[in-house]
Amino acid sequence: MRTETAYSEMKPDMESLLRTCQQGDAFVWKKSKELRAGQAEGSVWSIGERDLLRYNGAAYVPPDKALQSEIMKNNHDDAQGGHFGKARTIAAIRRKYYWPALEADVDYYVRTCSICQRVKVHRHRQYGLLKPLPVPSEPFEMVTMDFITGLPPAEWQGATVDAILVIVDPFSKYTIYLPTQKVLSAEGLAKLLIENLVQWITFPQHIVSDRDKLFTSEFWQTMCYYLGIQRRLSTTAHPQTDGQTERQNQLIEHFLRCYANYEQTDWPRWIPLAQNVYNNKELRTKRENIRERLEEAKEAQAKYYNRGRIHREFKIGEQVMLRAKNIASLRYNEKLADRYLGPFRILDTWGTNAYKLDLTPRYRKIHPVFHVSLLEPHYTNAGNHVPPGPVLVDGEPEYTIQEIVRDQKRGRGTEYLVRWKGWPNEEATWEPEDAVNQTEALDIYLRKKAEGHTTLELRQRTKKGRGKKDFPLRAQRPRTQRKQNKKQNEPKPPKGI
Numbered sequence: 001m002r003t004e005t006a007y008s009e010m011k012p013d014m015e016s017l018l019r020t021c022q023q024g025d026a027f028v029w030k031k032s033k034e035l036r037a038g039q040a041e042g043s044v045w046s047i048g049e050r051d052l053l054r055y056n057g058a059a060y061v062p063p064d065k066a067l068q069s070e071i072m073k074n075n076h077d078d079a080q081g082g083h084f085g086k087a088r089t090i091a092a093i094r095r096k097y098y099w100p101a102l103e104a105d106v107d108y109y110v111r112t113c114s115i116c117q118r119v120k121v122h123r124h125r126q127y128g129l130l131k132p133l134p135v136p137s138e139p140f141e142m143v144t145m146d147f148i149t150g151l152p153p154a155e156w157q158g159a160t161v162d163a164i165l166v167i168v169d170p171f172s173k174y175t176i177y178l179p180t181q182k183v184l185s186a187e188g189l190a191k192l193l194i195e196n197l198v199q200w201i202t203f204p205q206h207i208v209s210d211r212d213k214l215f216t217s218e219f220w221q222t223m224c225y226y227l228g229i230q231r232r233l234s235t236t237a238h239p240q241t242d243g244q245t246e247r248q249n250q251l252i253e254h255f256l257r258c259y260a261n262y263e264q265t266d267w268p269r270w271i272p273l274a275q276n277v278y279n280n281k282e283l284r285t286k287r288e289n290i291r292e293r294l295e296e297a298k299e300a301q302a303k304y305y306n307r308g309r310i311h312r313e314f315k316i317g318e319q320v321m322l323r324a325k326n327i328a329s330l331r332y333n334e335k336l337a338d339r340y341l342g343p344f345r346i347l348d349t350w351g352t353n354a355y356k357l358d359l360t361p362r363y364r365k366i367h368p369v370f371h372v373s374l375l376e377p378h379y380t381n382a383g384n385h386v387p388p389g390p391v392l393v394d395g396e397p398e399y400t401i402q403e404i405v406r407d408q409k410r411g412r413g414t415e416y417l418v419r420w421k422g423w424p425n426e427e428a429t430w431e432p433e434d435a436v437n438q439t440e441a442l443d444i445y446l447r448k449k450a451e452g453h454t455t456l457e458l459r460q461r462t463k464k465g466r467g468k469k470d471f472p473l474r475a476q477r478p479r480t481q482r483k484q485n486k487k488q489n490e491p492k493p494p495k496g497i
Contacts, residue, residue, distance in 0.1 A: 004074050014071075017067065018052065021064050024062075028053045028060065032047060032051075058094055058097055059097050060099065061098065072089070075092040076089045077115075086103075089106050117340060117376070118342075120339070128309055129305075133170065136170060136206075139172045140169050140172075142169070142170055142207075143170075143197070144168045144208040145168075146209065147164070147180075149163045151163060154267055155265075163184070164180065165184075167196075167197060175248055176197065177272075178196055179268040186217040190223055203227055206229070209232070210234045211233050216233070317346060319378040319380070320375045321340040321341065322340060322342050327366065399421070400422075401436065402419045402423075403444070405417050405418075414433045416433065416436050417430055418441075
């Protein structure tokens with residue numbers, strides 16, 4: 001029998017369960033007695049067909065948490081429920097059911113829904129008030145640095161350049177543009193600084209930059225340590241930390257668009273002129289105290305910036321969801337991938353607006369510190385489904401494979417991307433071939449691959465057949481023949497689960 005959905009009529013099995021609950025409820029017994037005695041005429045209560053107590057025509061649900069949870073699940077999780085918000089879910093439930101705490105219960109259920117927390121867009125103002133960098137007390141005490149990449153290759157002073165290193169002094173706003181190469185090494189970066197900054201001005205005490213591999217390399221860290229330079233690195237996916245240099249990037253790109261030739265091969269020769277034009281423009285603060293004006297500007301900037309922000313703090317040990325921005329997904333298409341990953345536990349606070357997370361091994365290559373604007377609180381519902389634990393086979397804990405979704409070459413062998421039964425998609429792990437051999441999931445995956453129905457095969461066909469109405473399927477035979485429905489030797493659980 002088909003289960004009840006958000007907009008279907010009440011099914012017989014649900015009606016039978018509801019009647020059983022009402023028969024054992026004292027409130028229902030009392031209200032039914034009043035209605036049969038004619039003491040509640042004109043009331044919103046009534047005895048409907050099949051002796052169900054109703055409120056404004058909707059069946060009354062006694063305070064049975066399991067029954068109420070099942071009703072909310074049918075009207076929210078079902079495809080006709082659509083995982084919509086509180087208002088739509090309440091409207092769908094009220095068509096057939098009623099209980100006094102309906103709104104509060106639905107609000108809690110929707111807020112703690114694990115799927116909604118991963119995929120929904122949050123409409124609140126962004127977290128994280130502006131915390132301006134300290135105002136330096138003299139020129140070039142602090143500098144900010146960033147690269148402009150993706151420029152067309154061009155000749156400059158006997159070398160081929162395709163990037164610009166932008167250095168800004170926040171105190172005087174003096175800016176230096178240096179044509180360079182995208183593949184610049186840490187040693188080359190140090191040479192650029194010494195020849196174009198240190199030689200003519202001084203060593204800065206602070207350098208603000210993003211987390212480019214040059215600024216996090218061992219050579220760069222060692223050099224800054226021995227020269228007494230404090231590094232200020234932005235958090236992951238939060239360029240606002242170095243917003244001043246980001247703004248300079250826009251200015252120089254605008255200048256080059258206006259004056260570079262059609263072939264875009266002479267842009268390096270315009271760099272010195274662009275630097276001169278910007279640094280010699282007349283400023284409104286020319287005759288005023290620069291530090292005082294910077295302090296005023298900092299306060300005004302923070303006030304303007306914070307109009308679209310709200311303050312949010314998390315505690316160490318709290319569980320949060322991480323925005324999937326700039327993090328590669330295992331899904332076929334980023335458009336339909338989860339918006340949030342997690343939950344992850346907060347290990348520590350960094351400054352006033354950043355947190356260090358306890359990421360799973362899959363994200364070990366990602367710097368674990370994130371700005372608060374990329375985080376959302378995770379709400380746990382004790383009634384939600386808990387991922388199943390392992391079963392013991394010959395004394396060893398083993399998990400159950402739900403499906404294999406992809407494969408890749410690893411050295412001389414093959415690895416398979418495994419989704420585990422009862423676990424979310426982000427917990428999928430790469431497992432070696434010998435760990436999934438002779439499993440039903442592998443048989444199904446190889447059969448789909450031979451028929452061209454796997455994600456990878458569909459992607460290849462779409463790419464090759466773009467613009468054509470029909471395109472042939474390229475069948476691939478598995479290297480070994482396996483018996484169907486043969487399931488044994490389940491792999492060991494993935495690390496980090």
